[in-house]
Amino acid sequence: QLDLVESGGGLVQPGGSLRLSCSASGGSLAYFAIGWFRRAPGKEREAVSCVSSRGDTTLYTESVKGRFTISRDSAKNTVYLQLHDLKPEDTARYSCVARNLPDCGLYWTAAKDFINWGMGTQVTVSS
Helix, strand or coil: CCEEEEECCEEECCCCCEEEEEEEECCCHHHCEEEEEEECCCCCCEEEEEECCCCCCEEECHHHCCCEEEEEEHHHCEEEEEECCCCHHHCEEEEEEEECCCCCCCCHHHCCCEEEECCCEEEEECC
């Protein structure tokens, strides 16, 4: 059983930065595309970013392009999401999830075939 655990969330002022981590136990992340999704109170879940198993393909939702960067470190069995220039509208609970395929797929924003979800880490952007 692949278990994912997120960390790195917190309270940050607008314009600030955070680095979220998605660590795995019970198996290697090396074979899976990994996605980050977020859910704000009262809103639907939103896709944020996805990285292929080899790290050669990275995808972002339009609202975070140029501000967020996804990466992976195979040696540490961890996927990162670097958040820059944070805005109040980025406030949400961020969760990572593994897709049971090596690529993100055409429907990654709908979380198609993403099967192992972490519990999430809270990001709050406020002055």
